[in-house]
Amino acid sequence: MRVRAFSTGRVRPKHGTRGVRRYLPGGWSDETLPVNVFLIEHPAGLCLFDTGERAEAARRGYFPWWHPYFRLARFEAGEADEAAPQLRALGLDPQDVRWVVLSHLHTDHVGGLKGFAHADVVVHAPEWNRARGLGGRIRGYLPQRWPRGVSPRPVELDGPGVGPFACSHDLVADRSLLLVPLPGHTPDHVGLLVGAERPTHLLAGDAFEDTAELERTAPAVAAFCRERGVAVLTTHGLGPDGRV
Numbered sequence: 021m022r023v024r025a026f027s028t029g030r031v032r033p034k035h036g037t038r039g040v041r042r043y044l045p046g047g048w049s050d051e052t053l054p055v056n057v058f059l060i061e062h063p064a065g066l067c068l069f070d071t072g073e074r075a076e077a078a079r080r081g082y083f084p085w086w087h088p089y090f091r092l093a094r095f096e097a098g099e100a101d102e103a104a105p106q107l108r109a110l111g112l113d114p115q116d117v118r119w120v121v122l123s124h125l126h127t128d129h130v131g132g133l134k135g136f137a138h139a140d141v142v143v144h145a146p147e148w149n150r151a152r153g154l155g156g157r158i159r160g161y162l163p164q165r166w167p168r169g170v171s172p173r174p175v176e177l178d179g180p181g182v183g184p185f186a187c188s189h190d191l192v193a194d195r196s197l198l199l200v201p202l203p204g205h206t207p208d209h210v211g212l213l214v215g216a217e218r219p220t221h222l223l224a225g226d227a228f229e230d231t232a233e234l235e236r237t238a239p240a241v242a243a244f245c246r247e248r249g250v251a252v253l254t255t256h257g258l259g260p261d262g263r264v
């Protein structure tokens with residue numbers, strides 16, 4: 021199965037990652053990071069893993085001013101950077117996306133959802149519950165920006181495990197696309213293991229930024245990917261050549 025990666029704009033973090041100074045105005049990094057999404061060309065249909073950010077997120081007033089989370093990163097994106105226009109630029113019809121799998125529900129993973137209201141939008145049930153309502157807003161989600169007409173299908177990871185993963189959700193019922201737990205960044209964050217019996221890719225979302233963090237935080241997953249030759253791809257770092 022072919023897996024394509026493309027970035028829905030860039031995110032510019034603050035210099036440094038600690039201390040209260042980072043909440044003051046200015047101090048933006050010279051470097052920007054991609055906001056990657058991944059498209060799997062499965063024989064049964066196209067599957068999009070995460071939907072990236074939307075152009076409106078680059079405008080003033082999109083994020084609640086009171087929330088510290090949104091003062092640490094700035095999105096830089098135009099309309100053409102959104103997931104649906106990017107698919108069209110690749111010669112694909114967004115209407116042909118059959119499934120959207122969301123690693124978790126932070127804004128830079130769900131911002132492009134409005135272009136995929138027709139799809140089967142799959143989310144881990146406890147992540148969906150954490151992200152909703154006032155509690156979700158306080159935790160740094162933006163449920164108020166969830167697009168109208170898009171209703172996700174919450175699923176449980178109640179299928180059998182694979183490799184270092186204790187459980188899974190089998191998206192296509194042939195174990196070719198498995199949602200697997202990759203907790204940490206959020207408690208119920210998931211990854212997608214592509215080609216399960218002979219896996220080729222682990223789409224890891226925000227579970228880790230680079231291979232060093234993967235080795236440190238999930239050594240069993242790192243060893244599995246290394247031994248089986250599984251490419252690990254992440255939202256803000258590891259690209260198509262990102263083998264562990």
Ligand SMILES: [Zn+2]
Nearest residue numbers: 124126205226
């Ligand atoms: Zn996140």
